[in-house]
Amino acid sequence: MIAAAQPMSYASDAAPAGRSAGLGKAATLSELGFGGVLVVTYLVLTRIGHLYAAKIGVQIGPVPLFLTEMFILAMGAVALVTRSAPLVVWLVSGGLARAPGFMLWLLFVVSLVYTVAAFGDWGILAVRDFAIFGYGVIFALVYIVLDTREKAAAAMRWFTYSGIVLALLLIADTVSGAHILFLPEVRFVTAAQFAATSYGGGDVGGIISFSLIALLAYAAVSSERRPFHLIAAAVCFFALMITQTRAAVLGLGLGSLYSLFGMRTTQRLSFLALGAGAVIAFFVVPILLPESGLAHSIVSFTAAVQGGIGVQHDENVIFRLLRWDRVFELWREHPIFGVGFGQPLVPKSLITADENGAFNAGLPHNTYLTVLARLGLFGFVLIMGAWITSVVLATRAIRRPTFGGDAFAAGAALIAMMGFATFVLFLERPMHNAALWIVAAIACRLAGPDRPRPIADPSPPPPPREPLHNPIAHARRIAQAKGFQ
Secondary structure, three states, rough: OOOOOOOOEEEEEOOOOOOOOOOOOOOOOHHHHHHHHHHHHHHHHHHHHHHHHOOEEEEEEEEEEHHHHHHHHHHHHHHHHHHHHHHHHHHHHHHOOHHHHHHHHHHHHHHHHHHHHHHHHOOOOHHHHHHHHHHHHHHHHHHHHHOOOOHHHHHHHHHHEEEEEHHHEEEEEEOOOOOOOEEEEEEOOOOOOOEEEOHHHHHHHHHHHHHHHHHHHHHOOOOOOOHHHHHHHHHHHHHHHHOOOOOHHHHHHHHHHHHHHHHHHHHHHHHHHHHHHHHHHHHHHHHHHHHHHHHHHHHHHHHHHHHHOOOOOOOHHHHHEEEEHHHHHHHHHHOOOOOOOOOOOOOEEEEEEEEHHOOOOOOOOOHHHHHHHHHHHHHHHHHHHHHHHHHHHHOOOOOOOOOHHHHHHHHHHHHHHHOOOOOOOOOOEEEEEEEHHHHHHHHHHHOOOOEEEEEEEOOOOOHHHHHHHHHHHHHHHHHHHHHOO
16 A cells, blocks of 8 residues: 655745744855855955955066955856856846846946956056956855855854954954054044054954944844854954044944844844943943053044044044045046046045055045046946845845844944945955955845745645455456356
8 A cells, every 4th residue: 555645835934923033053164165165264364364364465467466366266266167057147147146246247347348448548557446346246256156045144154253353363462562463553633632542453443343243233133142242242342442443433333223223122222222331331431440451442442533523633534535525526527437447536646655656546545436436326326236235135134033143244244334435445455345245145145035945734644545446356256266267
């Protein structure tokens, strides 16, 4: 007798009502595949090693090949060998990862055209700008090799936790007084000529701030590892005070506002209470423990932020405003398609001595103005459209019971990057540029369509059928029983 097969139905990954987002089991290193390991390795190196690691490279003729370019070439080879079909589809039509994939494909094609048009006049400078805008290919490569949510979640956690390691190294190096890994920078930031001393620089502060906002997002929406995430966030915040990176503070503020919209009411109240406690500590610690290292960090950090708001008393802010004005005027002359690649954006009179000969000399230290000046509103819409759409997709995935926390962390980090890019070289720095499109690809992968899971039908199986009656065989048995042959 053969029993009938038990029917199956399918369940989606959508979160039940009232249930908080979860983390889920991310892929291990052995499950990531070679491409996934490449992504994680690049993130760890550039998060912990920051700008020093990003400068690892070789010179091929007049063209320098740094860590990010080597990463792109390796990823391209892996995608071509293991996942050639989606790679070819993206290269031919941009058909990958919905709107972000198409926008970045179009940006890549436009960048090629701009490079060819400018190379005869500007040479290597045109290639430099192609690198800035052509790095959008990283989005497609990462999306292709991180072909499951488990892999994307693993990469997001490596991205986040690597920033904790950098924060611990910064704190240890600074508090111990060694100052071996992170050099000091002194600047006057207020009308009283307060000398604020920072360590690590803006790039370090940005990396730590991205991890900080991601950790807060993890802690807000998921109870899994919440104590660890909160403690690690406090460590990152202390390290951020040491760097005194005002752009990172702006990014952190924007990321926090985004996080509030993604939280439930009780989570939002807890988050606000935590923020209120931090503000109170800012006032109480310098009064009660005026000679402590924490008090000195708070006072210096507060003065640095006030200097940024005060504008006229901070030489770094004045330096940026002068450049912004010139680049803004340049964009107004070419509003739709920009001035193209290679052409200097600021006059030589505004280029400082320490910039001469540097690969990114003469840029306005505002990524949005760089985009507008080079590619106009057309390129600006492509970049910001891919960026914002990735945030929207991540936000839609927050309530999923598995990897919802990872999607929230990715969305918050992308928002923090928007604030950070306002005052620094962001897309202009390969390691930040690559990190942006890696996290955007992670967000889009985590927001992918639900994969159905087969579950058993709860109804009982039908009773087994009796074998079919064969009348000829039955008549033969009766004849044999009566003696007939």
